[in-house]
Amino acid sequence: METRxxxxxxxAWMLLVVLFLYAxxxxxxxxxxxxxxxxxxxxxxxxTKWFASTWHNQEVRDALLLSxxxxxxxxxxxxxxxxxxxxxxxxxxxxxxxxxxxxFILPLALPGIITGMALNSYxxxxxxxxxxxxxxxxxxHATFCVVVIYNNVIARIRRTxxxxxxxxxxxxADGWQTFRFVTFPVISTALVSGALLAFALSFDEVIVTTxxxxxxxxxxxxxxxxxxxxxxxxxxxxxxxxxxALTIIPVYLAQRxxxxxxxxxxx
Amino acid sequence: MTSGxxxxxxxxxxxxxxxxxxxxxxxxxxGLLLLLLPLAFFALIYLAALVVLLIxxxxxxxxxxxxxxxTWNLDNFKTVFTEPTYRTIxxxxxxxxxxVTVTDAIVALPFAYFMARLASPRMRALLFVLVLxxxxxxxxxxxxxxxxxxxxxxxxxxxxxxxxxxTLDIAYSNWAMWIVFxxxxxxxxxxxxxxxxxxxxxxxxxxxxDLGAKGWRTTRSVVLxxxxxGLVAGSIFTFALTLGDYITPTLVGGASSQFIGNVVYxxxxxxxxxxxxxxxxxxxxxxxxxxxxxxxxxxxxxxL
Amino acid sequence: xxxxxxxxxxxxxxxxxxxxxxxxxxGGSSGGSSDGGxxxxxxxxxxxxxxxxxxxxxxxxxxxxxxxxxxxxxxxxQVNAKYAGSSDEMVTLMRQGGGGQYxxxxxxxxxxxxxxxxxxxxxxxxxxxxxxxxFFEPLKSPPHNTIDGKHYGVSLQWGPNTLLYxxxxxxxxxxxxxxxxxxxxxxxxxVPNNPIQIADAALYLSTTQPDLGITDPYELNQDxxxxxxxxxxxxxPLIKKYWGLASDEIDLFKNGDVVLGASWPYQTNTLQADxxxxxxxxxxxxxxxxxxxxMLSAKAKHPNxxxxxxxxxxxxxxxxxxxxxFGETPANTKACAEMDKIDKGSCAKYHGDADQxxxxxxxxxxTPLADCGNGQTDCKDYTAWQQAWTEITG
Numbered sequence: 001m002e003t004r005x006x007x008x009x010x011x012a013w014m015l016l017v018v019l020f021l022y023a024x025x026x027x028x029x030x031x032x033x034x035x036x037x038x039x040x041x042x043x044x045x046x047x048t049k050w051f052a053s054t055w056h057n058q059e060v061r062d063a064l065l066l067s068x069x070x071x072x073x074x075x076x077x078x079x080x081x082x083x084x085x086x087x088x089x090x091x092x093x094x095x096x097x098x099x100x101x102x103x104f105i106l107p108l109a110l111p112g113i114i115t116g117m118a119l120n121s122y123x124x125x126x127x128x129x130x131x132x133x134x135x136x137x138x139x140x141h142a143t144f145c146v147v148v149i150y151n152n153v154i155a156r157i158r159r160t161x162x163x164x165x166x167x168x169x170x171x172x173a174d175g176w177q178t179f180r181f182v183t184f185p186v187i188s189t190a191l192v193s194g195a196l197l198a199f200a201l202s203f204d205e206v207i208v209t210t211x212x213x214x215x216x217x218x219x220x221x222x223x224x225x226x227x228x229x230x231x232x233x234x235x236x237x238x239x240x241x242x243x244x245a246l247t248i249i250p251v252y253l254a255q256r257x258x259x260x261x262x263x264x265x266x267x
Numbered sequence: 268m269t270s271g272x273x274x275x276x277x278x279x280x281x282x283x284x285x286x287x288x289x290x291x292x293x294x295x296x297x298g299l300l301l302l303l304l305p306l307a308f309f310a311l312i313y314l315a316a317l318v319v320l321l322i323x324x325x326x327x328x329x330x331x332x333x334x335x336x337x338t339w340n341l342d343n344f345k346t347v348f349t350e351p352t353y354r355t356i357x358x359x360x361x362x363x364x365x366x367v368t369v370t371d372a373i374v375a376l377p378f379a380y381f382m383a384r385l386a387s388p389r390m391r392a393l394l395f396v397l398v399l400x401x402x403x404x405x406x407x408x409x410x411x412x413x414x415x416x417x418x419x420x421x422x423x424x425x426x427x428x429x430x431x432x433x434t435l436d437i438a439y440s441n442w443a444m445w446i447v448f449x450x451x452x453x454x455x456x457x458x459x460x461x462x463x464x465x466x467x468x469x470x471x472x473x474x475x476x477d478l479g480a481k482g483w484r485t486t487r488s489v490v491l492x493x494x495x496x497g498l499v500a501g502s503i504f505t506f507a508l509t510l511g512d513y514i515t516p517t518l519v520g521g522a523s524s525q526f527i528g529n530v531v532y533x534x535x536x537x538x539x540x541x542x543x544x545x546x547x548x549x550x551x552x553x554x555x556x557x558x559x560x561x562x563x564x565x566x567x568x569x570x571l
Numbered sequence: 572x573x574x575x576x577x578x579x580x581x582x583x584x585x586x587x588x589x590x591x592x593x594x595x596x597x598g599g600s601s602g603g604s605s606d607g608g609x610x611x612x613x614x615x616x617x618x619x620x621x622x623x624x625x626x627x628x629x630x631x632x633x634x635x636x637x638x639x640x641x642x643x644x645x646x647x648x649q650v651n652a653k654y655a656g657s658s659d660e661m662v663t664l665m666r667q668g669g670g671g672q673y674x675x676x677x678x679x680x681x682x683x684x685x686x687x688x689x690x691x692x693x694x695x696x697x698x699x700x701x702x703x704x705x706f707f708e709p710l711k712s713p714p715h716n717t718i719d720g721k722h723y724g725v726s727l728q729w730g731p732n733t734l735l736y737x738x739x740x741x742x743x744x745x746x747x748x749x750x751x752x753x754x755x756x757x758x759x760x761x762v763p764n765n766p767i768q769i770a771d772a773a774l775y776l777s778t779t780q781p782d783l784g785i786t787d788p789y790e791l792n793q794d795x796x797x798x799x800x801x802x803x804x805x806x807x808p809l810i811k812k813y814w815g816l817a818s819d820e821i822d823l824f825k826n827g828d829v830v831l832g833a834s835w836p837y838q839t840n841t842l843q844a845d846x847x848x849x850x851x852x853x854x855x856x857x858x859x860x861x862x863x864x865x866m867l868s869a870k871a872k873h874p875n876x877x878x879x880x881x882x883x884x885x886x887x888x889x890x891x892x893x894x895x896x897f898g899e900t901p902a903n904t905k906a907c908a909e910m911d912k913i914d915k916g917s918c919a920k921y922h923g924d925a926d927q928x929x930x931x932x933x934x935x936x937x938t939p940l941a942d943c944g945n946g947q948t949d950c951k952d953y954t955a956w957q958q959a960w961t962e963i964t965g
Binding site for chain 1: 283284288297299301302304305306308309312313314315316317319320323374377378380381382384385392394395396397398399400401402403404405406407408409411412413414415416418420421422425450453454462482503504507508510511512513514518527528531532535541544545548551552555558559563
Binding site: 334350352353355356414415418419420421436438439517518520521522523525530533535539 | 659662663666689758807808810811812813815816819822823826827828961962964965
């Protein structure tokens, strides 16, 4: 359908965009081997000493662990709340439905610093159940993770025919069975890709975390501290390079899983 | 499915049926319970926090002890809306956010089209991974890498020099911020646009060709309008995220690159003047509220 | 049905309103304890068992492994440091979350009084800190950390804000602060992103425009203040970037974006260690500087580890290590000999053997107050400085 010229230019464009996306990442990986403390161009020399020193750095381990815990918890909460919200909004008509949709998008649409400030003041005011630390980090992250899951699930629900549910019940399944055998498989891949995105956002979050972490360091906060200091920067590069390498597999798998269901395009 | 019928679990199975029948007949009950969970979370924590923050914008702080002084006044708002400095900063922030959004839309569209229509399923999966992976490589590390690329003796000038082109002095400037922001939020624009284009049935494009439209005409009249909600959805992210950011201006901004976020952060994280920060934070709040209303009209919410 | 909708909306709005008013009304104090002084009674008479952890707020370069790791090994207190690039940040961090999130802060003179006034720090018993006896006399009970004989922390290190320049690109070597106000190096200059920088401008004006009558760069009346702000606004087009993180300045020099800057010796040392041709100097007009104190939070969760830290960091060897690393002067006079052991000549280089005259020549950071100290009360206070700074850099 597209002309040959169009095809070629689109291929070229695609390659340029990929190059654009990965140039900084290539630099990050290459500079993990930087001989010098300070980043400068061109690279001054190669060494693998940073890998060892990062591995033995207790601060990194603590920060990484905290980030993982927070991301897992926030994603889990988001999956439950986001799915519930998505179903409520898509399947039922009630007053204020538009407003609810609007509210659910606020955490992503409002600047992170507002969310961070607001939650910080709130935690200080309310006090007891919200002592600064892992708990408050999780709450902060959950606010936008819920939104991500909500959007993914509701998009999928909208593309699914409601007659599937009716058919299930006509065949004698009760509510729980319908959910387990019909609804859940339909939304499962949307949940997976949404959960992965939510996890990524939580894992890499800086702004809201700055205000809700108290004295603790998540990985991004640790990275920021190292960037401030300007010493031993290659340790940051090492950590990021390793994370990229480790996440290639899960991201690819999640992608393979989320092949579209519902309306097929080429039928 | 029939295992519970004969066994001793029969009463619980029957109870479950009765319960689900109740929910079926009173659909609103199910809806309410489902909604209650996330709504409670949001209302009691997130919304309450936002409202309290907005209220504090009407208060002030004692300069020496930075204690909150709860006397109602409009001083903060007056300063924010009349002082030229704050106006300049707000205009700069909104301007760059808009530039970033337009840039990302232009860059993402052909890429998303390629992904949706020209790529084989395997290629498509690969491209997906390639687009999502940068989100896992720390935002901070990527912005910091741009510092190296754009520096006076950095990678970009080194390449331009090798190619015999004049070098650029764009490090630590608004240009640098524009480039870096466009880079960072690109995946957020690509995904919704891809989703929108991918939903266009082949038959539409075939029909368009059948009716005699050449390539560009089809793109303009069929693809673009249908991809538009996706563009708007992506623009919500690029615009909002740029509007509220303060880290990229800190890392790659120059002498005249202060963003609203920087002023807010300087007042909260540094000067501990939360009321003033909250007052200034109403600017991006209002801008985004307006943007969301417009985006909704343009159908972005269905395309997220 | 429509009426029902309105009723429901009204109910929702009322709910949100009640919620907000309640939160606003009965919210607890959100700025730290308000009883001035934070004096919680008798001072401890000995250091108790360590709590296993210590949360610090420190300047970049103050918590290097070199002296932190031996401390952790000896006392079992795991150090967790959060960096701050300005006194404002330190004050805010100390007050964050109602105070008590951090145990100690390495506050400079322009933060310490604010912290004391805000009740965020508590007095310490200097008898428990042996290094104190060997302190440089002016730093034993300086006005910025000792009030009415109560010591709110122990002096740590002190030093000047220097003029940093690229020796290859800036010739001849600059001897005056005029270098950073000179259009000759337009777009290649950097200064700190910190309202206290106004004092540096005032210091410069005190010698170049003596009829303004500036004697103390932190006590400025309206005319003096306006002059300083104007100078900074004129300087703005020359500035490449206002550095907020130490690494900003390091990267700016390393990658050729900047050739002149107002700096800390920490940047000089880091750049020179990486073979970048830079040097720093204290220009003829003099310099502002800092005198830091490790202060103990009024709500510290790990007070024993905090005392252990104060004891450790004031001993001659850690003092020497930190002084050489950062490029500052230790409070403990015995550190001088140790500095020369580590790096011959470093004691003299970093004024470890300083006398009163040199000490007095540095205009240490202090919080600008409306009270000018000489009977007049029309000086600009710090809020005015902050607002002016936003205007300058905005």
